[in-house]
Amino acid sequence: MSSQDSENHAGAPSAENNGNDKGxxxxxxxxxxxxxxxxxxxxxxxxxxxxxxxxxVFSHREETDDAYVGGNQVGISAQVPGIVVGxxxxxxxxxxxxxxxxxxxxxxxxxxxxxxxxxLAQAVRQVRQQTQSVASADAAVTARQLDVKRAQQDLAxxxxxxxxQAVAPExxxxxxxxxxxxxxxxxxxxxxxxxxxxxxxxxEIADNPSVEQARATYRQAWIAAQRNAILAPVDxxxxxxxxxxxxxxxxxxPLMTVVPLHDLWVDANFKESQLRHVRIGQPVKIQAxxxxxxMTYHGRVTGLGVGTGSAFSLLPAQNATGNWIKxxxxxxxxxxxxxxxxxxxxxxxxxxxxxxxxxTDASGAALPASPxxxxxxxxxxxxxIAAKADAQAQAIIDDNLAAR
Numbered sequence: 001m002s003s004q005d006s007e008n009h010a011g012a013p014s015a016e017n018n019g020n021d022k023g024x025x026x027x028x029x030x031x032x033x034x035x036x037x038x039x040x041x042x043x044x045x046x047x048x049x050x051x052x053x054x055x056x057v058f059s060h061r062e063e064t065d066d067a068y069v070g071g072n073q074v075g076i077s078a079q080v081p082g083i084v085v086g087x088x089x090x091x092x093x094x095x096x097x098x099x100x101x102x103x104x105x106x107x108x109x110x111x112x113x114x115x116x117x118x119x120l121a122q123a124v125r126q127v128r129q130q131t132q133s134v135a136s137a138d139a140a141v142t143a144r145q146l147d148v149k150r151a152q153q154d155l156a157x158x159x160x161x162x163x164x165q166a167v168a169p170e171x172x173x174x175x176x177x178x179x180x181x182x183x184x185x186x187x188x189x190x191x192x193x194x195x196x197x198x199x200x201x202x203x204e205i206a207d208n209p210s211v212e213q214a215r216a217t218y219r220q221a222w223i224a225a226q227r228n229a230i231l232a233p234v235d236x237x238x239x240x241x242x243x244x245x246x247x248x249x250x251x252x253x254p255l256m257t258v259v260p261l262h263d264l265w266v267d268a269n270f271k272e273s274q275l276r277h278v279r280i281g282q283p284v285k286i287q288a289x290x291x292x293x294x295m296t297y298h299g300r301v302t303g304l305g306v307g308t309g310s311a312f313s314l315l316p317a318q319n320a321t322g323n324w325i326k327x328x329x330x331x332x333x334x335x336x337x338x339x340x341x342x343x344x345x346x347x348x349x350x351x352x353x354x355x356x357x358x359x360t361d362a363s364g365a366a367l368p369a370s371p372x373x374x375x376x377x378x379x380x381x382x383x384x385i386a387a388k389a390d391a392q393a394q395a396i397i398d399d400n401l402a403a404r
Contacts, residue, residue: 060360062278066330067268067355069288069347072377074234074258076101078249079227082108091241095232095258098381102230102243102255109225116214116221117396123214124400127205137193144186151179206397215393222389233379236260261346263377264337266299268355269309269330278304279364282357284335288345289352297341301357304366305332333357 082104089101155175205211236258243255266286270278278301286297308329310317335355337347 061356061358062270062274063354063356064268064270065354067266067353069264069349069351069353070267071264071349072260074236075254076230076256076258077252077254078230079251080224081250082228084243084245084247084249087243087245089238091238093238095236095238097232097235097379099232100229101232104228106225106228109228113221113225116218120214120218120393120396121400123211124205124397127208127211134197140189141193144189147182148186151182155179205401218393219389222392223385226385231381232258233381234258234260259349262339262342264342264347266335266337266353266355268333268335270333272329272331275331277359277362278333278357279362279366281364282359282361285356286337287354288347291345295345297337299335299337301333302336303334303368
């Protein structure tokens, strides 16, 4: 083989390779343009999707995970001093309104009640005695009136006889003295009758001031005796029990807490920039970390806080300083929960939640338009105590009036 053929043979692959390189180079710009077009389309679709999500979803809601479950914590304390002789509820246990939680030693209360009962009975009998005294005083007035009349008649009979010298002047003077004495006795008796009548005049025995005072003392002693049994004011679950049998308790001393888990709410702390369209009455969806996404609670905004947490803190921030740094503040928003949801999936106070407020309808008020007239919380456990005390006092009064 000649050297020329060898060169041709050796150069053939080089020419072929050059052709392939030129073909690949021609295809690369098209691929790059296609990939760029796909990327642009993807970014455009993502941008349009984000805009649509913002316009249709995100712009119609405000969300925060700085939200916690709140509820009433009813403190149970003693109303009278005493020694604890029984504890009938423990932590986590459910109690009903009116159920006895703690019982105190009733000895002192029973003694005071007996004293008050005897005092009331004695007051009734004293008023009865005063009534009889008035009757006696009236009888004395009548007797004195007769004495005056008799003295007047004696003086009238003797005056004509003096002109005829049938009687001595001394006897006529004696008749005048007897009339004056009778009149003085009548006046004294009248004053005594008025004084006796002043204690009872215009009132029945049961309505006499002294009886009313004794009735109030008995009523107070009866209520104090009943308060030796410390009742649960509401339905709920016991927490923070600190009382033990044998403790000497004083009025106002905390013994335990009853937490009603039926009426709960959520305090959601939104950033101040999120509150522009939040209004009272807007619907809210709540998800608790306890159940995750398996349960969504429904609620409504019931009010917005009147100040941030820093404004009500023990040491409010002093921003009039040279090293001031702006911090985004949060405002608590009260959200009432649907009790039907709480019955199915109970919550506990203090649990973390995520609150999402639907702000589509922002026509509501940011502040309540009228004051609240219904009680936030109430109990009827103690309503009958005063009525029962009055009934017992009336029974004592009737028993001591029966002999009238």
